[in-house]
Amino acid sequence: xxxxxxxxxxxxxxxxxxxxxxxxxxxNGRKILIDCGEGTQVAMRRLGWGFKSIDIICITHxxxxxxxxxxxxxxxxxxxxxxxxxxxIGPAGLYEVMNGLKVVIPYLAFEVFIIENPKDSILVDFxxxxxxxxxxxxxxxxxxxxxxxxQLEIRTLELEHSxxxxxxxxxxxxxxxxxxxxxxxxxxxxxxxxxxxxNEPQDFEGKTYTPSMVLAxxxxxxxxxxxxxxxxxxxxxxxxxxxxxxxxxxxxxxDEDIEKAIKNKHMTFRESATIAxxxxxxxxxxxxxxxxxxxxxxxxENADNVFKNTSLAFDGAVKTINFKGN
Amino acid sequence: xxxxxxxxxxxxxxxxxxxxxxxxxxxNGRKILIDCGEGTQVAMRRLGWGFKSIDIICITHxxxxxxxxxxxxxxxxxxxxxxxxxxxIGPAGLYEVMNGLKVVIPYLAFEVFIIENPKDSILVDFxxxxxxxxxxxxxxxxxxxxxxxxQLEIRTLELEHSxxxxxxxxxxxxxxxxxxxxxxxxxxxxxxxxxxxxNEPQDFEGKTYTPSMVLAxxxxxxxxxxxxxxxxxxxxxxxxxxxxxxxxxxxxxxDEDIEKAIKNKHMTFRESATIAxxxxxxxxxxxxxxxxxxxxxxxxENADNVFKNTSLAFDGAVKTINFKGN
Numbered sequence: 145x146x147x148x149x150x151x152x153x154x155x156x157x158x159x160x161x162x163x164x165x166x167x168x169x170x171x172n173g174r175k176i177l178i179d180c181g182e183g184t185q186v187a188m189r190r191l192g193w194g195f196k197s198i199d200i201i202c203i204t205h206x207x208x209x210x211x212x213x214x215x216x217x218x219x220x221x222x223x224x225x226x227x228x229x230x231x232x233i234g235p236a237g238l239y240e241v242m243n244g245l246k247v248v249i250p251y252l253a254f255e256v257f258i259i260e261n262p263k264d265s266i267l268v269d270f271x272x273x274x275x276x277x278x279x280x281x282x283x284x285x286x287x288x289x290x291x292x293x294x295q296l297e298i299r300t301l302e303l304e305h306s307x308x309x310x311x312x313x314x315x316x317x318x319x320x321x322x323x324x325x326x327x328x329x330x331x332x333x334x335x336x337x338x339x340x341x342x343n344e345p346q347d348f349e350g351k352t353y354t355p356s357m358v359l360a361x362x363x364x365x366x367x368x369x370x371x372x373x374x375x376x377x378x379x380x381x382x383x384x385x386x387x388x389x390x391x392x393x394x395x396x397x398x399d400e401d402i403e404k405a406i407k408n409k410h411m412t413f414r415e416s417a418t419i420a421x422x423x424x425x426x427x428x429x430x431x432x433x434x435x436x437x438x439x440x441x442x443x444x445e446n447a448d449n450v451f452k453n454t455s456l457a458f459d460g461a462v463k464t465i466n467f468k469g470n
Numbered sequence: 471x472x473x474x475x476x477x478x479x480x481x482x483x484x485x486x487x488x489x490x491x492x493x494x495x496x497x498n499g500r501k502i503l504i505d506c507g508e509g510t511q512v513a514m515r516r517l518g519w520g521f522k523s524i525d526i527i528c529i530t531h532x533x534x535x536x537x538x539x540x541x542x543x544x545x546x547x548x549x550x551x552x553x554x555x556x557x558x559i560g561p562a563g564l565y566e567v568m569n570g571l572k573v574v575i576p577y578l579a580f581e582v583f584i585i586e587n588p589k590d591s592i593l594v595d596f597x598x599x600x601x602x603x604x605x606x607x608x609x610x611x612x613x614x615x616x617x618x619x620x621q622l623e624i625r626t627l628e629l630e631h632s633x634x635x636x637x638x639x640x641x642x643x644x645x646x647x648x649x650x651x652x653x654x655x656x657x658x659x660x661x662x663x664x665x666x667x668x669n670e671p672q673d674f675e676g677k678t679y680t681p682s683m684v685l686a687x688x689x690x691x692x693x694x695x696x697x698x699x700x701x702x703x704x705x706x707x708x709x710x711x712x713x714x715x716x717x718x719x720x721x722x723x724x725d726e727d728i729e730k731a732i733k734n735k736h737m738t739f740r741e742s743a744t745i746a747x748x749x750x751x752x753x754x755x756x757x758x759x760x761x762x763x764x765x766x767x768x769x770x771e772n773a774d775n776v777f778k779n780t781s782l783a784f785d786g787a788v789k790t791i792n793f794k795g796n
Contacts, residue, residue, distance in 0.1 A: 206574060248538060
């Protein structure tokens with residue numbers, strides 16, 4: 145089970161009645177923030193989920209509406225008492241940007257670990273008060289080698305915008321069920337069952353028992369994808385395929401704005417819905433509206449006609465996404 | 471006549487119902503902004519005075535609540551169509567900070583002229599669509615020497631805070647009245663009167679006529695002072711002396727918070743009012759409230775008992791200050 149909060153849904157610049165597009169994921173009490181335009185910390189305070197438990201911040205690109213709230217947010221997280229490391233993921237140029245922003249946030253209570261334009265999946269295990277990140281089985285912070293079956297996998301995709309920009313997918317692994325018959329067949333001592341169920345291999349009386357000896361087949365997890373700002377390039381389809389939730393930009397609602405969308409490297413609602421349809425997503429939520437679009441609801445048919453399960457993000461909306469099936 | 475807008479009145483961090491302390495001055499349609507915390511551009515949009523006509527931005531210091539809205543505001547001003555140079559004044563370290571922030575605002579439509587910790591007065595002449603700034607009769611932009619009797623004088627004072635911080639005073643010169651008797655006594659040809667009244671010296675038939683030959687004595691102008699964040703050091707008194715409006719921080723309302731004020735290098739309402747009284751200001755407006763102070767009005771007596779003409783700033787308040795006397 146995952147909670148998704150839409151902190152804002154505007155593009156370009158912050159407006160009095162519309163915060164900038166930013167999304168917060170909450171899973172077992174730990175949090176991941178995607179994009180952080182000016183005012184995001186105010187939207188977060190309004191939401192009331194707290195600041196200390198944000199472990200990872202994913203930045204799509206360095207346009208002001210996606211990055212300018214970051215220094216203030218980091219300062220506020222620092223004031224919240226967090227001391228565990230913070231991971232910031234972003235496209236090419238992230239080191240340079242973070243280095244520049246240091247002038248206004250010289251002291252933070254935690255270490256900031258920068259992950260610039262990652263090509264390989266990042267695996268995340270959430271612990272009680274922090275996240276531990278791995279890439280190719282290497283712990284990113286300690287550089288220690290460790291095999292993991294992580295709770296969360298983050299992947300990125302290079303998009304097509306007027307500055308280097310990446311999309312994100314988050315896959316939350318679902319633990320397999322415990323299979324009593326399998327445990328008995330494999331002659332696993334009962335005393336080990338609960339630990340093996342927690343995915344921890346056990347040595348007992350000279351023999352090694354693995355979780356796979358008591359667990360059923362893997363179950364489908366949850367896939368959330370986040371795509372903004374970009375033209376609808378071919379590679380997006382495969383990247384977001386089968387998403388339980390696709391969050392996708394729709395800077396322009398009207399079909400007639402297609403030329404603006406092409407020029408400014410954004411998408412219309414219809415283009416967004418076409419991706420959702422072709423990628424066989426379960427659900428689409430459109431966000432990142434142009435400030436010129438006062439009422440996005442006027443244009444929802446342009447998406448709905450292509451992909452039925454579409455909704456429009458609004459500031460402060462919260463959605464719970466559950467695993468499908470047993 | 472000068473309009474003063476209080477864009478926000480909070481300190482430390484932006485809150486859902488309180489923008490950060492920032493003040494906008496409007497004089498003959500041109501504008502000066504003092505401080506720019508995160509969200510200031512949203513407060514400005516709510517105010518509705520526009521972005522293009524901001525000629526000067528004065529920063530007191532580089533704590534997040536005073537500077538983090540600057541990159542976003544500059545980007546929005548750039549989008550507004552402004553092409554005339556923008557002057558940014560701030561304490562020691564301004565060059566380095568602006569250089570760091572460049573990573574997130576690489577392209578602006580106008581030149582940014584940085585004035586770091588100025589020791590001498592800055593004189594400002596507002597023209598139709600821009601400001602022209604001088605220091606010791608040198609045009610700051612063109613470096614050309616030119617004698618001026620400017621419309622506005624900006625002075626700064628080093629304050630005592632936990633980072634380099636400066637206070638500001640703005641003195642608006644009031645044009646002297648035209649003195650017909652004096653013009654006749656000085657045998658000034660009538661054809662020159664209106665140009666001399668506009669303060670432009672004239673050569674005519676081999677003789678030079680100066681504005682002082684037709685103008686009465688100087689009249690008292692308007693003095694606005696802005697003091698935050700600081701302890702109430704001795705030098706403030708002389709600096710703000712005789713202000714028509716003193717805008718001063720009051721981070722803490724309760725007298726009992728004096729130890730916090732000393733520790734965090736801020737002021738209580740009472741300390742703020744004591745400055746206003748001793749400096750013989752005409753009027754005091756207190757701003758920059760701690761986020762812990764939900765209702766500053768509870769504490770106004772602590773200031774009122776010391777200095778009668780005190781009011782408390784609130785987000786969006788606008789005040790017109792008129793020249794006193796004829």
